[in-house]
Amino acid sequence: MPEKDTVLKHPKDPSALLDVIRDVQARSGRVSDEAVGRIAAHLKLSEAEVRGAVTFYHFFSLDPRGASTVYLNDSITSRMKGRTAVARAFEEEAGCRFGEVSADGQVGLFPTSCIGMNDQEPSAIVGGVVFTALTPDRARAIVRGLRAGTPARDLAGPRGDGANQSELVRSAVVNNIRQRGPVLFGAHERGAAVRKAVSMTPEKVIDEIKRASLLGRGGAGFPTGLKWEFCRREKAGRHFVVCNADEGEPGTFKDRVLLTELPHLVFEGMTVAGYAVGATLGVLYLRSEYAYLRDHLEAVLAGLRQDGLLGQAVAGTKSFEFDIVIKSGAGAYICGEESALLESAEGKRGEPRDRPPFPVSSGYLNLPTTVNNVETLATAARILVEGAAWFKAMGTAQSAGTKLLSVSGDCARPGVYEVAYGLTVTELLDLAGGAGAKAVQVGGPSGTCVAPAGFGRKICFSDLATGGSVIVFGPDRDIFEVVENFMDFFVEESCGWCVPCRAGNVLLKKKFEKVARGLGTESDLHDLEAWGKLVKATSRCGLGQTSPNPILTTLKSFPELYAAKIRKGEAFVPEFDLAAAIQDGCTAANRQPECKESLHE
Numbered sequence: 001m002p003e004k005d006t007v008l009k010h011p012k013d014p015s016a017l018l019d020v021i022r023d024v025q026a027r028s029g030r031v032s033d034e035a036v037g038r039i040a041a042h043l044k045l046s047e048a049e050v051r052g053a054v055t056f057y058h059f060f061s062l063d064p065r066g067a068s069t070v071y072l073n074d075s076i077t078s079r080m081k082g083r084t085a086v087a088r089a090f091e092e093e094a095g096c097r098f099g100e101v102s103a104d105g106q107v108g109l110f111p112t113s114c115i116g117m118n119d120q121e122p123s124a125i126v127g128g129v130v131f132t133a134l135t136p137d138r139a140r141a142i143v144r145g146l147r148a149g150t151p152a153r154d155l156a157g158p159r160g161d162g163a164n165q166s167e168l169v170r171s172a173v174v175n176n177i178r179q180r181g182p183v184l185f186g187a188h189e190r191g192a193a194v195r196k197a198v199s200m201t202p203e204k205v206i207d208e209i210k211r212a213s214l215l216g217r218g219g220a221g222f223p224t225g226l227k228w229e230f231c232r233r234e235k236a237g238r239h240f241v242v243c244n245a246d247e248g249e250p251g252t253f254k255d256r257v258l259l260t261e262l263p264h265l266v267f268e269g270m271t272v273a274g275y276a277v278g279a280t281l282g283v284l285y286l287r288s289e290y291a292y293l294r295d296h297l298e299a300v301l302a303g304l305r306q307d308g309l310l311g312q313a314v315a316g317t318k319s320f321e322f323d324i325v326i327k328s329g330a331g332a333y334i335c336g337e338e339s340a341l342l343e344s345a346e347g348k349r350g351e352p353r354d355r356p357p358f359p360v361s362s363g364y365l366n367l368p369t370t371v372n373n374v375e376t377l378a379t380a381a382r383i384l385v386e387g388a389a390w391f392k393a394m395g396t397a398q399s400a401g402t403k404l405l406s407v408s409g410d411c412a413r414p415g416v417y418e419v420a421y422g423l424t425v426t427e428l429l430d431l432a433g434g435a436g437a438k439a440v441q442v443g444g445p446s447g448t449c450v451a452p453a454g455f456g457r458k459i460c461f462s463d464l465a466t467g468g469s470v471i472v473f474g475p476d477r478d479i480f481e482v483v484e485n486f487m488d489f490f491v492e493e494s495c496g497w498c499v500p501c502r503a504g505n506v507l508l509k510k511k512f513e514k515v516a517r518g519l520g521t522e523s524d525l526h527d528l529e530a531w532g533k534l535v536k537a538t539s540r541c542g543l544g545q546t547s548p549n550p551i552l553t554t555l556k557s558f559p560e561l562y563a564a565k566i567r568k569g570e571a572f573v574p575e576f577d578l579a580a581a582i583q584d585g586c587t588a589a590n591r592q593p594e595c596k597e598s599l600h601e
Contacts, residue, residue: 003028007038014043017053017347018330021060026128029108030064056349056495058112058331059288066101066108068146070094071125072134075114075250076485077408077471081121082135089136093143106147113333113489114250115289118408118471119176119415127152130292132172163260168296175257179431181402181418183382183391184262184375191309193268193381197275198317202232205276209380212388213400218244218336218373219443219467220542224380227370230360231277234368241273241282242364242371244341248287248333249444250489251469254404255374257416259286259293262378263300267324269377271314272384274322277370282324285345288331297326333493337541338371340495351495352541375404375468395421399460403468407432409441410474425455425464434472439479439557444469445486446546449479451557479558480516480565486550487512494543501544504535512551520566529555 006027010020020043024035031039031054040047054060059071072078072087091097094107101108117123120132126142129152138157145155159165160174177185197205210225231239243266247255258266270282286294301324304310314320327345334340335350342364344350363369372380379401383391392400399421405428408414412433419428425440434440440450442459443466450457450464457463473482487509496502508531514520515528532548539545555562 003035004038007035007042010042012042012044013347014045015345015347017043017045017050018057018328018344019347021050021054021057022328022330025060025065029066029069030061032062036062052349053347056332056351057288057329060330064101064105064108065110067106068127068152069108069110070142071110071112071115072098073113073115073117073121073123074111074485075118075121075489076482077114077118077251078121078123079481079485080409080477083122085136086122086134086139089139090143093140104147107143112331113493114248114252116247116253116256116287117173118251118253118406118469120174121408125289126155128291129153129156130171130173130289131156132174163296166296168299169260169293171292173256173260173292175261176415177257177261178407178413178415179417179419181404181420182394183402184258184265184378184404184418186382186386188265188382188385190264191268191304191307191315193265193384194271194275194309195315196384197272198315198320202276202278205272205384206232208384208388209276212383212391214376214379214383214391215399215461216373217375217379217403217467219249219465221461221465224372224376227360227372228273228276230358231368231370234361236368238281238365238367239277239279240364240367240369241270241277241279242338242342242345242359242369243270243282243284243374243377244336244338244371245284245290245374246287246329246336246341247374247467248336249446249467249469250486251406251408251441251444251471252467253406253408254416254468256290256293258374258378258404259290259297263297264304265378265381266374267301267304268309269372269379269381270324271310271322272381273370273372273377275314275320277368279370280321280323282322283345283364284324284326285335285341286326286328287335288329291328294326294328301326332495333489334495334541334543337543340541341371342369349495351497352543354540373467396458396460396462398462403459403466405459405466405470406468407434407470407472409472410434410437410477411472419459421460422458424458425450428459428470429455429472432472434474436475437472438475438477439473439482441469441471441473441482442466444471445489445550446542447549447553449482449550449553449557454557479554479561483512483550483554484509484516487547490543490547490550494547498538498540498544500535500538501540501547504531504539504544505547508532508535508548508551515562515565518565518567521570522566522568525555525562525566528552 096102098109122134156172164171214224215221332350339353340350359369405417442464532552
């Protein structure tokens with residue numbers, strides 16, 4: 001299809017901007033100046049707005065990305081599992097470095113952050129197809145195959161398990177479901193939650209969720225029933241339900257498994273929420289890295305419509321109309337923040353909004369919206385069928401029910417575990433085969449790094465809260481390498497709107513690197529702590545409010561590692577080593593004595 005027709009096939013609706021850009025990018029491998037103009041004219045936007053969106057998202061580009069593009073995960077877990085050797089093999093076979101396109105324009109190599117495959121690293125997205133458990137030999141074979149014209153899908157290897165084997169998914173991804181709990185993986189009759197909901201008043205549905213004390217499973221832990229109640233109370237012509245399926249926190253992949261194996265449960269939860277808040281439309285915001293699941297999800301939605309569980313007169317109730325659409329992201333960690341997600345779903349740059357107003361009063365299209373996590377909505381559906389008392393009988397007094405954990409890193413059994421809240425880190429390590437761990441990162445980079453002395457702590461909202469990511473670091477891992485990788489991630493993913501996050505994280509990273517190189521002093525450690533607290537306190541959204549955590553939590557958990565790095569008794573140690581900087585020049589000029597004398601003068 002000609003590029004012009006690719007643009008014109010979309011509606012003249014500014015909210016379709018990301019969809020238009022995505023199609024142009026897929027067709028041409030870039031968004032050219034000419035395409036920018038066409039998109040702007042078609043959607044009646046300025047070219048600046050179109051360029052702004054293109055440059056904001058990781059998977060869009062104004063410059064060519066190659067006929068086939070390789071996005072290789074650069075998360076710490078990928079590095080732990082051999083990414084360096086895999087990257088070198090890609091570069092040698094393609095004849096270019098990462099961040100470049102090969103001379104023949106056939107292959108582009110680009111790093112990317114976690115793509116939700118931490119349990120099967122190293123992983124990559126090649127031509128929209130997910131590749132897992134990569135080796136150097138496979139990397140070379142992929143490049144050779146792409147150059148020979150073999151479709152990426154045919155190079156991906158055997159299909160994984162469960163729905164990954166279906167014709168609609170056809171993915172090499174493996175679910176790695178290690179422990180099935182009674183809530184999410186319990187027996188569930190299709191449509192039972194929706195039928196139960198419409199037999200009650202919306203207020204009774206909300207009351208049941210409130211009595212269950214269901215807290216948001218995305219990590220923040222806001223009471224779900226209260227959020228639904230606040231949204232329902234808002235006086236407006238329309239209300240919306242938005243499912244946040246943008247699990248971008250490195251190390252998290254449990255929503256990937258839910259969307260693969262239990263999408264009907266997630267959609268039932270959205271429908272129950274729609275009934276409760278008075279919405280007629282739900283939006284599933286699907287992260288770009290999970291685009292391979294889209295056809296599968298659309299088929300499930302079609303089946304629910306056919307069964308009368310979506311659309312007009314849901315579950316035979318003439319007064320209840322509700323449907324669900326899917327909108328895709330384009331690669332931006334910040335879009336996991338609910339207001340940034342809403343901006344992106346509306347076709348804009350995913351920049352966080354000022355709050356208040358909160359989404360429950362001014363959300364999607366500036367109308368009342370409840371934004372809930374994938375796991376939260378699936379859990380709500382099960383609560384409505386089984387009852388609040390059943391749910392509260394599990395977990396702890398403050399953290400009812402179960403939690404789905406994504407466990408990866410140095411453990412024998414990486415994968416997804418549904419556990420009751422209150423499980424200790426030690427108990428989780430026993431389940432996953434992580435004996436001898438040096439540290440456990442709970443909650444991803446934005447969470448807490450726990451040392452062995454803290455392995456008795458509990459995973460729950462009153463102790464170690466987590467959206468689901470748990471990364472195990474074995475006894476030989478370098479904690480400073482972990483922290484540096486996490487800080488690189490936050491510097492890269494900052495939207496740049498506020499100074500504390502945009503500049504503060506860069507300064508923190510530079511100060512940390514000084515300490516890690518053995519050039520730090522006691523005052524530098526004090527600066528790391530003070531600056532980290534300042535960035536947390538003054539940043540606009542959750543990214544900046546948690547980005548210093550890799551430094552702050554390791555300072556607290558591993559003070560001896562930092563103490564061993566610093567120059568004790570010295571008030572100032574310069575970062576710049578003049579003698580080392582001019583050494584090559586002195587050697588080349590054969591002027592070693594003169595150079596030394598000049599430095600002493």
